[in-house]
Each structure stands twice: as structure tokens, then as C-alpha cells.
Amino acid sequence: xGDVRLMKGNxxxxxxxxxxxxxxxxxxxxxxxxxIMETLMIRKPEDETGMVVLQAESEVAAxxxxxxxxxxxxxxxxxSSSPGxxxxxxxITYLAGAELPALIVNIVRGGPGLxxxxxxxxxxxxxxxxxxxxxxxxxxxxxxxVQEMNDFVDLxxxxxxxxxxxxxxxxxxxxxxxxEKVELSDYKPRWTDEEIExxxxxxxxNGKKAGSERNISTSLDLDSAKQEVFNHKLQAKYRxxxxxxxxxxxxxxxxxxxxxxxxxxxxxxxxxxxELAREKGIKVGLLRPxxxxxxxxxxxxxxxxxxKGILSVEMSAGxxxxxxxxxxxxxxxxxxxxxxxxxxxxxxxxxxxLEEKILGK
Numbered sequence: 159x160g161d162v163r164l165m166k167g168n169x170x171x172x173x174x175x176x177x178x179x180x181x182x183x184x185x186x187x188x189x190x191x192x193x194i195m196e197t198l199m200i201r202k203p204e205d206e207t208g209m210v211v212l213q214a215e216s217e218v219a220a221x222x223x224x225x226x227x228x229x230x231x232x233x234x235x236x237x238s239s240s241p242g243x244x245x246x247x248x249x250i251t252y253l254a255g256a257e258l259p260a261l262i263v264n265i266v267r268g269g270p271g272l273x274x275x276x277x278x279x280x281x282x283x284x285x286x287x288x289x290x291x292x293x294x295x296x297x298x299x300x301x302x303x304v305q306e307m308n309d310f311v312d313l314x315x316x317x318x319x320x321x322x323x324x325x326x327x328x329x330x331x332x333x334x335x336x337x338e339k340v341e342l343s344d345y346k347p348r349w350t351d352e353e354i355e356x357x358x359x360x361x362x363x364n365g366k367k368a369g370s371e372r373n374i375s376t377s378l379d380l381d382s383a384k385q386e387v388f389n390h391k392l393q394a395k396y397r398x399x400x401x402x403x404x405x406x407x408x409x410x411x412x413x414x415x416x417x418x419x420x421x422x423x424x425x426x427x428x429x430x431x432x433e434l435a436r437e438k439g440i441k442v443g444l445l446r447p448x449x450x451x452x453x454x455x456x457x458x459x460x461x462x463x464x465x466k467g468i469l470s471v472e473m474s475a476g477x478x479x480x481x482x483x484x485x486x487x488x489x490x491x492x493x494x495x496x497x498x499x500x501x502x503x504x505x506x507x508x509x510x511x512l513e514e515k516i517l518g519k
Contacts, residue, residue: 161342167307167333170340171237171263172197172250175209179346180261181232184208184223187244189275190331191265194237204239207348217242221249225368228258231362233315237263239331240281241272243289250324251290252324255377258359259318261311262296262326265334268500274386276500277331282477285328286451293389295396297325297403298450300421304338306448307360308392312343317403319357321395328450330473332423332502380398396452406457416516417461418508419482420471421447428471430505435512442512450478458485467491467516471508474498491516493512 165173171194172465175183185195195213203209212222215222220236227234238246243264253260264285268278283289285298297317299310310327318325354362366372379385407425410432411417418428425446435442445461447454466489470479479494495511497503513519 160344163340163342163437164337165304165340166193166335166337167174167301167304167329168193168265168335169197169444170304170307170342171311172201173342174308175235176201176203177343177345178234178312178315179185179233179348180315180423181208181348181377182212182223182227182234184212184220184227184234186214186215186217186220186238188239188242188335189256190267190277191263193236193334194265202229203299209348217245218249221246224345225249225253225258228253228260229256229363231358231364232481233261233349235261237265238270239265239267239426243281243284244390247284250296251288251292252377253324254294254296255292256375257316257322258324258375259322261282261314261318261326262324263501264326264328266328267423268498274500275331277334277430277473277502278422278498279330279424279473280475280498281328282472282474285326286453286481289489295323295399295451296325296393297321297399299325299327299405299513300448301329301333302325302422302425302446302449304333304336304340307333308340308342311446312346318464321399322361323395327420330423332426353454400452402516404452404457405451406454407446407448408410408457409444409446411443411445412459413468414461414464416440416512416513417465417468418442418443418444419458419468419478421450421478423502424471424473427503427505428508431508431512434505435509438509440509447478453481453485455481455485458482462486462489463506465490467493469508469512469516471511472496473502
């Protein structure tokens with residue numbers, strides 16, 4: 159094994175950023191994600207890799223610094239928690255509209271408003287439905303372990319540059335604050351100017367070359383006909399994501415009569431719920447979406463000839479359940495169970511909800 163350590167999820171995000179060759183981090187402190195920036199400040203990667211780490215004067219400033227770095231073809235990122243992501247929403251939609259790669263990390267806390275600093279999953283709509291204005295999508299990755307917090311930083315950048323689209327790691331205070339054994343990634347060198355020119359020379363704003371057209375980074379086009387053509391281009395890109403980059407995990411689904419659908423920390427809880435339900439003779443499986451967009455709609459549909467009912471388990475009042483119902487198209491019952499406001503459900507509560515809402519006990 160490589161470099162194995164016991165680390166917090168937030169700390170791992172920072173370490174993975176340094177090791178994947180990230181060029182710049184621009185952020186602002188907010189609980190429960192502040193350890194990401196604090197770890198980067200302690201590690202001082204500018205001395206090690208040349209990576210820039212900067213606490214901006216606000217969330218709005220941070221996301222616009224990301225926009226500037228992304229325009230130059232750099233690997234740049236930011237992180238925040240729910241209200242901070244709301245403040246970044248305008249800049250995120252600018253990134254999507256300018257077709258720029260960037261990584262955004264949201265360690266979700268309970269809302270609405272300032273809410274609580276305890277964990278929740280109530281930013282699902284904001285992340286996958288386009289929390290800002292316009293018809294845009296983010297690539298959304300939902301880690302369920304500290305190891306995946308490490309792995310998804312590099313994957314987020316990879317997908318972001320593949321599609322020229324911002325990517326988000328949507329986690330929460332459970333996984334951000336928990337400590338687990340993690341195998342850290344090997345170091346990747348930061349891209350040289352020559353490599354950036356090769357990878358992103360057709361769009362990056364790194365100076366006009368003799369005899370070439372200028373690259374202009376903007377999300378503005380006042381010609382409605384051109385803007386409509388551009389929107390068609392974006393929708394085609396999002397369809398390509400759905401065709402090629404859906405990620406999911408199935409647990410105990412081969413003989414399942416019933417199905418939990420859950421992501422992130424709720425999926426961790428549901429793994430135990432599967433065991434408890436099977437001890438009671440209830441054959442239930444778990445389908446865990448890893449990409450929340452693109453969503454594993456087809457993979458849920460493939461279970462419909464087998465399962466008699468589905469329970470969407472979320473730490474929210476019910477958001478992802480809408481995408482489960484869209485996938486199911488009324489062919490089997492779909493119900494929601496959630497705790498919210500920072501309350502974490504127990505595996506026993508999930509089994510009780512399955513018995514009550516799906517089995518009718």
C-alpha cells in the first residue's frame with residue numbers, strides 16, 4: 159500500500175488537492191468545512207508544489223478568483239458549506255456558461271437559512287438542479303467515505319476538464335468530520351505552461367499568439383439566436399455525461415425484493431439497515447448513486463422488474479426522491495424517509511420506515 163493515514167474527510171480533501179497537481183485554492187471559512195482551508199494553510203503547498211492558497215474576503219470573491227484561474231486553464235478549486243455555496247451560485251453559473259473547468263466542494267450543513275452546523279443532505283436540489291440561473295448542470299460526485307473524499311478530488315478535475323464544466327463534490331458534515339483510514343494518492347506534478355497550452359490552448363486566455371484568434375472567456379452573448387445555439391450545445395454535453403459517466407454502487411441487490419436508494423452518509427447508514435432487514439427476513443438491497451448528476455436513472459429502472467417497492471433515504475425533507483420517482487414512472491411504490499435539521503437517522507429507524515411505508519406493517 160502507499161501512503162496510508164488516519165485523517166478527517168476535510169483534511170483529506172486538502173491533501174488530495176495538493177497531490178493531484180491543483181494550481182490554486184480560493185476559499186472562505188465556514189463550519190463544517192473550514193478544516194479544508196486550514197489544512198492547506200498549515201501544509202503551505204506553495205513551498206512544496208507552487209500551489210496558491212488564498213483566503214478571499216468573501217465567498218463571492220473566492221468563486222470569481224476560481225473563474226479567473228479556470229480561464230487560464232489552471233486546476234483551481236474552492237470549498238464551502240451550504241450558505242456559502244448559495245453565495246457562490248452566480249459565479250458557478252458563470253463558470254458553466256463560459257464552459258470552464260473547476261472543482262467546488264460543498265460540505266453540507268442543515269438549513270434553511272443559517273440553520274445549524276450539523277450535517278444534512280438538503281442541498282441536493284441546489285447541486286443537481288442548477289442552483290443558480292439558466293439551464294445548466296454541474297457534474298456532482300457524492301462520496302460515502304473518507305477514501306472517496308480523496309479519490310473524487312482527482313476524478314472531479316478529470317471530469318471537469320473532460321467536459322469543460324464545473325464539478326462539485328457534494329458531501330456533508332458526517333464524512334467531512336469523521337476520521338478513517340485513507341490511502342492517499344501519489345503526487346502528480348502541476349501542469350507546465352506547455353502542457354496547459356496543449357490541453358486547453360483552444361480556449362484558455364493565456365495571451366494571443368501571433369496569427370491566432372484571441373480566446374475570450376465569457377458567459378455573455380446578447381444575440382438570442384447564438385445563445386440558443388449555445389444552449390443546445392450545453393444540453394448535448396449533458397446528455398453525453400448521462401451516456402458515458404454515470405457512476406453507482408449496488409449492494410445486496412441480486413435477490414432483493416425491496417430497494418433502498420441513498421447517497422453519501424445516508425448510504426453508509428443504509429448498509430447496516432440492509433443487514434438488519436435481512437436478519438428479519440426482508441430481502442432488501444441498496445443502490446447508491448455516486449454521481450448525482452449524471453443520475454443512475456437507467457440502473458434504477460433495471461431493478462423495476464424485480465423489486466416491489468423503493469425507499470429513498472435522505473437527510474432532508476425529500477429531494478432525491480423526486481429523481482427516483484421520475485426513474486420509476488409509477489411502476490412500483492416509492493416512498494421517502496428522512497431526518498433533517500442536522501439529525502442523523504439510525505439504521506433501525508430506516509428499517510422501521512421500510513416496514514411502515516413500503517411493507518405496510
